[in-house]
Amino acid sequence: xxxxxxxxxxxxxxxxxxxxxxxxxxxxxxxxxxxxxxxxxxxxxxxxxxxxxxxxxxxxxxxxxxxxxxxxxxxxxxxxxxxxxxxxxxxxxxxxxxxxxxxxxxxxxxxxxxxxxxxxxxxxxxxxxxxxxxxxxxxxxxxxxxxxxxxxxxxxxxxxxxxxxxxxxxxxxxxxxxxxxxxxxxxxxxxxxxxxxxxxxxxxxxxxxxxxxxxxxxxxxxxxxxxxxxxxxxxxxxxxxxxxxxxxxxxxxxxxxxxxxxxxxxxxxxxxxxxxxxxxxxxxxxxxxxxxxxxxxxxxxxxxxxxxxxxxxxxxxxxxxxxxxxxxxxxxxxxxxxxxxxxxxxxxxxxxxxxxxxxxxxxxxxxxxxxxxxxxxxxxxxxxxxxxxxxxxxxxxxxxxxxxxxxxxxxxxxxxxxxxxxxxxxxxxxxxxxxxxxxxxxxxxxxxxxxxxxxxxxxxxxxxxxxxxxxxxxxxxxxxxxxxxxxxxxxx
Numbered sequence: 001x002x003x004x005x006x007x008x009x010x011x012x013x014x015x016x017x018x019x020x021x022x023x024x025x026x027x028x029x030x031x032x033x034x035x036x037x038x039x040x041x042x043x044x045x046x047x048x049x050x051x052x053x054x055x056x057x058x059x060x061x062x063x064x065x066x067x068x069x070x071x072x073x074x075x076x077x078x079x080x081x082x083x084x085x086x087x088x089x090x091x092x093x094x095x096x097x098x099x100x101x102x103x104x105x106x107x108x109x110x111x112x113x114x115x116x117x118x119x120x121x122x123x124x125x126x127x128x129x130x131x132x133x134x135x136x137x138x139x140x141x142x143x144x145x146x147x148x149x150x151x152x153x154x155x156x157x158x159x160x161x162x163x164x165x166x167x168x169x170x171x172x173x174x175x176x177x178x179x180x181x182x183x184x185x186x187x188x189x190x191x192x193x194x195x196x197x198x199x200x201x202x203x204x205x206x207x208x209x210x211x212x213x214x215x216x217x218x219x220x221x222x223x224x225x226x227x228x229x230x231x232x233x234x235x236x237x238x239x240x241x242x243x244x245x246x247x248x249x250x251x252x253x254x255x256x257x258x259x260x261x262x263x264x265x266x267x268x269x270x271x272x273x274x275x276x277x278x279x280x281x282x283x284x285x286x287x288x289x290x291x292x293x294x295x296x297x298x299x300x301x302x303x304x305x306x307x308x309x310x311x312x313x314x315x316x317x318x319x320x321x322x323x324x325x326x327x328x329x330x331x332x333x334x335x336x337x338x339x340x341x342x343x344x345x346x347x348x349x350x351x352x353x354x355x356x357x358x359x360x361x362x363x364x365x366x367x368x369x370x371x372x373x374x375x376x377x378x379x380x381x382x383x384x385x386x387x388x389x390x391x392x393x394x395x396x397x398x399x400x401x402x403x404x405x406x407x408x409x410x411x412x413x414x415x416x417x418x419x420x421x422x423x424x425x426x427x428x429x430x431x432x433x434x435x436x437x438x439x440x441x442x443x444x445x446x447x448x449x450x451x452x453x454x455x456x457x458x459x460x461x462x463x464x465x466x467x468x469x470x471x472x473x474x475x476x477x478x479x480x481x482x483x484x485x486x487x488x489x490x491x492x
Contacts, residue, residue: 111423112126112418112419113126118369119333120334121281124202127446128160128205131284132164133165133179134179142179142190146163151193154202155200155440157443157444161204163179164179164207165178165286167181168271169182170235171235171236171237171238172215174214174217175216176233181275188278190275191279194279194280195279198279207284207339209293211292212239213238213244213249214289217249225249226249239253242255264322265325276329282337283337287319287340288340294376296308298377300378312357315350316354316358316361319362323366324365338362338367338371340359340370343374343375343394345381359398363404367404368405369404369429370398370404370405370407371407372394372406391410392408399428408430419450
């Protein structure tokens with residue numbers, strides 16, 4: 001095995017002298033190869049604090065941080081012989097010790113931590129908390145649980161915090177315990193969250209939706225299936241056609257009439273008004289995951305023969321009407337996005353070409369960003385759940401061909417990967433769900449991995465005052481000696 005040891009001397013990054021010693025085992029032959037981009041150590045990346053991150057290919061660097069004679073050094077354990085130049089070593093070590101790319105490329109910074117202005121709203125970075133249904137809202141009312149859940153992410157450095165899908169009607173909920181925005185009392189409860197998120201420097205957002213045939217279910221920890229028709233809390237579901245989703249959701253929805261369509265469109269507009277009055281600064285319409293608008297757009301769920309079915313123009317008609325109704329109530333100065341279900345990962349579903357066309361159709365009507373996700377209208381979908389950033393290529397294509405901002409979801413927990421997709425212009429915003437549940441301070445962790453000079457500055461003054469003063473808290477990428485000791489004991 002090759003061992004490369006690098007010791008750095010001097011106080012300033014640009015003045016440090018790097019001495020690299022290469023020692024090769026006689027049992028290995030030497031061959032040149034390009035050095036892989038430096039990644040966060042597997043021992044760190046694999047921890048649940050940082051979310052679920054796919055394992056990397058063979059040949060990635062193993063790392064062991066050491067302290068030699070009171071001076072910081074880094075020891076690289078490389079499975080093959082690599083030719084290492086000075087800049088590669090220094091830039092790699094910069095990721096580990098908090099040096100920034102600015103030391104090597106004057107005037108540059110990590111793209112993930114650049115600001116983004118959309119209409120009159122400025123995001124402090126490109127990290128957003130994805131809306132996540134909590135199944136914890138009796139009578140549709142958000143409560144202390146949501147304040148702590150969302151407030152912790154806002155205080156943790158995220159730029160945009162989006163409240164879970166709020167149903168525009170009682171029949172639009174997923175379960176009896178899901179959030180709603182169909183009455184003013186619910187709007188007032190949501191206002192409390194919007195106020196707090198704003199006070200800690202994040203932008204409060206909310207997602208509006210109607211679950212259609214995928215509603216009237218139990219919480220996922222109780223199986224997530226439909227409530228029986230004779231259950232006292234059950235309601236009649238609606239959809240584009242009288243076709244059941246299947247599996248644990250076997251109930252057949254009622255095909256919507258034109259009056260139903262007009263009612264739902266009006267409910268979306270009323271919900272947008274309540275979101276505006278509650279103080280939210282970013283609004284998103286949910287058109288993915290098999291919910292009502294998504295089911296109208298998908299040929300797998302929409303079998304209508306009237307003007308709301310058939311070809312692209314028919315299947316997109318309700319989406320356009322709802323969007324226009326919401327935009328009419330939502331202030332011109334505030335951003336409006338839509339979550340698209342761009343593909344079903346199943347034969348016969350809508351195509352990405354159609355999502356590009358839909359984005360082109362909505363952009364002149366006031367669409368600011370497409371939040372890219374999956375369709376969710378088929379129980380037979382072959383979704384590549386284990387693939388890192390599997391929705392990113394679709395987001396990049398919509399961004400390029402439709403000329404609108406995009407956000408991506410799913411398996412984006414690795415800061416280096418998240419940085420690369422923003423820097424390369426594939427997406428504009430990274431939406432994080434599970435990584436933020438595991439670590440509400442994921443933005444700080446990402447800033448340290450990417451070498452931001454002052455990662456704690458994005459936190460509220462009550463946090464950053466002490467964290468900036470006592471730099472020893474930056475040990476172990478900001479998670480202190482306790483986690484490091486626990487990891488060491490676990491490894492023994």
